[in-house]
Structures are given as structure tokens and as C-alpha cells.
Amino acid sequence: MRAYVMTAYGNVQDVVRLLDLPDPVPGADEVVCDIKAAALNPIDQKTIAGDLKQVIRYDLPHTIGFDASGTVRAVGSNVTAFRPGDEVFVRASRETIGTFAERIALPQSFFARKPAALTHVEAASLPLVGLTTVQGLVDRARAKAGQRILIHAGSGGVGTFAIQYAKALGLHVTTTTSSRNAEFVRTLGADTVIAYDKEDYLTQPGDYDIVFDTLGGAFTLDAFKVARRGGSVVSIVGPPDRQFADQVGANPLIRLVMWFMARRVFAASRETGVAYYRFLTESDGAQLAGIARLVDEGRIKPVIDRVFPFEGLPAAFAHLGTGRAKGKVVLSMT
Known part of the structure; x- marks a missing residue:
């Protein structure tokens, strides 16, 4: 082959x-x-x-x-x-x-x-974007119908799936994207769209139950400014959380390096009372089957x-x- x-x-x-x-x-x-x-x-x-x-x-x-x-x-x-x-x-x-x-x-x-x-x-x-979203929003953040979520980069590979999946869960979805993609993400189900080339999402009403960080860098720390106390920041690109180290079987030295990388995020999590998750996606056929059902029901495309x-x-x-x-x-x- x-x-x-x-x-x-x-x-x-x-x-x-x-x-x-x-x-x-x-x-x-x-x-x-x-x-x-x-x-x-x-x-x-x-x-x-x-x-x-x-x-x-x-x-x-x-x-x-x-x-x-x-x-x-x-x-x-x-x-x-x-x-x-x-x-x-x-x-x-x-x-x-x-x-x-x-x-x-x-x-x-x-x-x-x-x-x-x-x-x-x-x-x-x-598969990868779907499992990442399910394991972030359901397995970690415990998303529930009626909650409010901010999804960054709604027109990207993860964002386009996450918007639809969050709506299938019954969440109110706010997403960021460029103004040229604003109408497109609305067709996916986004309730509120913030065009980053015209608006600053940090100045918009926040208090999100979940922030889905797909961008990393300053966006990871800024997520704690708009999440409500008791809420969650789920990142796919930010510094590793403690479970991340367990997932890769990190030795003590690597764990120390990971802690140093994430120290500011851990501090923000403590100060704001917002949980932080940065994990590695795992393969899971049962969760893929659940995604397939949503697709066949017409709820995700x-x-x-x-x-x-x-x-x-x-x-x-x-x-x-x-x-x-x-x-x-x-x-x-x-």
C-alpha cells in the first residue's frame, strides 16, 4: 500500500x-x-x-x-x-x-x-474535531441545556463543529469570527456573532458558563475575564492542565515544566473560581457513534x-x- x-x-x-x-x-x-x-x-x-x-x-x-x-x-x-x-x-x-x-x-x-x-x-x-468537542464540553465542562458558551474562531475546523454540537446540547452560542464569515456562522446556529475585525469581545457582555478556547496565547488568559465564577475554560491549545501530564505519562521533570508553562493559568483559575481544562483527545468509537446519530438526525453537518x-x-x-x-x-x- x-x-x-x-x-x-x-x-x-x-x-x-x-x-x-x-x-x-x-x-x-x-x-x-x-x-x-x-x-x-x-x-x-x-x-x-x-x-x-x-x-x-x-x-x-x-x-x-x-x-x-x-x-x-x-x-x-x-x-x-x-x-x-x-x-x-x-x-x-x-x-x-x-x-x-x-x-x-x-x-x-x-x-x-x-x-x-x-x-x-x-x-x-x-472524528478529531468531534471527539475534541464532546470530550471538552461534555466530559470536562459538563455542559447543560440553557448555559451560555463562547466559542472562538467559529468558522474554523473545530469551531464549525462546536457551534452545531453546542446547539444540539441546547446551549446559547456566542462565537467570534471575521466579519466576512459572520453570516456563515449564523447559518450553523450561532445565536450571537462578534466580528473580531470590528468589535472587541472583551468589551461585550460576558459571564459565560463555558469558554471554548481554540486560539491560545492571550486568549487563554483572557477567557477568565469573561467566564462566570463556577464556569469552565476549555482550551485545545493553551498550557497543559494536570490531567494532561497524566495522559502522556510525564516524568517529574516534564511535569515541572508543564506546571511552569501553566502557572499563570492556574493562578487565574484560582482567583476567578473558573475551572480550566487542557487535555489530549482520546479515540472513542462509542462517542463517534453518538456524533453519527446527530448527523443522521440532521442536527450536525x-x-x-x-x-x-x-x-x-x-x-x-x-x-x-x-x-x-x-x-x-x-x-x-x-
């Missing part, structure tokens, strides 16, 4: 190669999937660049990619939930990345049946910015790197 492999850490153009590799063979609890489409995510760029080496270090060369949709090719002896021919979608784990390939073998617990209403390109766009052919991965990464994608960037194998 053909698969993209990072041969070293660095720029995509310099270190990623398309190679011929042996076809995967399923372990007893694994599913082999013929991949029809795979989505790009910013974490892929960070992985290739080596920005996450202190969190997880790969033996190079190594395959890359987290999100995929495709058809079951083969199953292991213990697999009962799937059979060859089933259409599925999946998010690989940090250890098992490799969806920028023609095939992949992953644990059956990572997979769910593809939403019936979607193409493989559409389904491939959902994928947002695709551009589709590239499999051979166009370098160009796809260049486009993603502009930071201007409205929704997801996807590779199509067909």
Missing part, C-alpha cells in the same frame, strides 16, 4: 515522503480499513514539525494522520461489531497515527459506522473547505497552514 511517512521532524515539504509499505494485518481486536478519505488537522502539522516531541516521541520513519473514513477490509478473530464491507469512520490514537495511507489497522473500539447521510469525504472531516487528491498532501498542508480554511481540509483517495 502507499502511505505518507515522516522521515524526520521538520517542514512537510522536506521530511514527508509517499512510500510503498506492507499491507496491515489485523490483530485479534483490530479492524483493517480501506481508507477512502482522510482529514488534515493542525495537530498533524505540529507532529511533523516536532512541536510535540516532549509529549510523544515517534520512532522515525513513521506514518502520519489521525482522521479517516473508509470500508472494512478485514477483521481480527475477536472483532464482533464490524465485518468486511462495512462503511466506517475513525480517529487514530496518538500512538497509532497513520491515516494518510491507503489502509490502516486500528482497534475495533476506535471505529464507528459512518453516518449514512454522508460521503466518505464528509465523514472523514468529523460537516463543513468542508477544500478537498485535495491523495497525491496532493503537501499542497493540502500548505493550504491548511494559511489559517484561512473555513471548515476542514480533506484528502480524497478516489
Whole structure:
């Protein structure tokens, strides 16, 4: 099979190669999937660049990619939930990345049946952003109907999903975006839109139950200025929280470094009485199945910015790197 492999850490153009590799063979609890489409995510760029080496270090060369949709090719002896021919979608784990390939073998617990209403390109766009949102808003922040949430960068890959999912939960959604994308995010369900090129969200009414920080930097600390006491700041790019260190099995030295990185956020959390979460997304087929149900009920729709052919991965990464994608960037194998 053909698969993209990072041969070293660095720029995509310099270190990623398309190679011929042996076809995967399923372990007893694994599913082999013929991949029809795979989505790009910013974490892929960070992985290739080596920005996450202190969190997880790969033996190079190594395959890359987290999100995929495709058809079951083969199953292991213990697999009962799937059979060859089933259409599925999946998010690989940090250890098992490799969806920028023609095939992949992953644990059956990572997979769910593809939403019936979607193409493989559409389904491939959902796993990582969907699981990140579910695990942030439900598992951590314990979102409840009627609460108010601020979602930054509503027109981005995570934001476009998070707006729709928050509305499905019954939340009142405020989002930030550029004025040119304001009407677009309203069509996704945003109740209030703050155009950052015309307005300062810090001067708008706050008191949010949840702030979903997709931008990091100053936005992470500023989130505590607009969240209500007893509320939550959920960040996907801010400094690591204490659970983050547990998730990666950090040694004492790395834990100290992580604490130093997050000390100002921890201080803001104590002073404001606002909980802080910065976690690593985990693969979860059951949660993907829940997302699929919402899609098939018409409550969530994928947002695709551009589709590239499999051979166009370098160009796809260049486009993603502009930071201007409205929704997801996807590779199509067909």
C-alpha cells in the first residue's frame, strides 16, 4: 500500500515522503480499513514539525494522520461489531497515527459506522474535531441545556463543529469570527456573532458558563475575564492542565515544566473560581457513534473547505497552514 511517512521532524515539504509499505494485518481486536478519505488537522502539522516531541516521541520513519473514513477490509478473530464491507469512520490514537495511507489497522473500539447521510469525504472531516468537542464540553465542562458558551474562531475546523454540537446540547452560542464569515456562522446556529475585525469581545457582555478556547496565547488568559465564577475554560491549545501530564505519562521533570508553562493559568483559575481544562483527545468509537446519530438526525453537518487528491498532501498542508480554511481540509483517495 502507499502511505505518507515522516522521515524526520521538520517542514512537510522536506521530511514527508509517499512510500510503498506492507499491507496491515489485523490483530485479534483490530479492524483493517480501506481508507477512502482522510482529514488534515493542525495537530498533524505540529507532529511533523516536532512541536510535540516532549509529549510523544515517534520512532522515525513513521506514518502520519489521525482522521479517516473508509470500508472494512478485514477483521481480527475477536472483532464482533464490524465485518468486511462495512462503511466506517475513525480517529487514530496518538500512538497509532497513520491515516494518510491507503489502509490502516486500528482497534475495533476506535471505529464507528459512518453516518449514512454522508460521503466518505464528509465523514472523514468529523472524528478529531468531534471527539475534541464532546470530550471538552461534555466530559470536562459538563455542559447543560440553557448555559451560555463562547466559542472562538467559529468558522474554523473545530469551531464549525462546536457551534452545531453546542446547539444540539441546547446551549446559547456566542462565537467570534471575521466579519466576512459572520453570516456563515449564523447559518450553523450561532445565536450571537462578534466580528473580531470590528468589535472587541472583551468589551461585550460576558459571564459565560463555558469558554471554548481554540486560539491560545492571550486568549487563554483572557477567557477568565469573561467566564462566570463556577464556569469552565476549555482550551485545545493553551498550557497543559494536570490531567494532561497524566495522559502522556510525564516524568517529574516534564511535569515541572508543564506546571511552569501553566502557572499563570492556574493562578487565574484560582482567583476567578473558573475551572480550566487542557487535555489530549482520546479515540472513542462509542462517542463517534453518538456524533453519527446527530448527523443522521440532521442536527450536525460537516463543513468542508477544500478537498485535495491523495497525491496532493503537501499542497493540502500548505493550504491548511494559511489559517484561512473555513471548515476542514480533506484528502480524497478516489
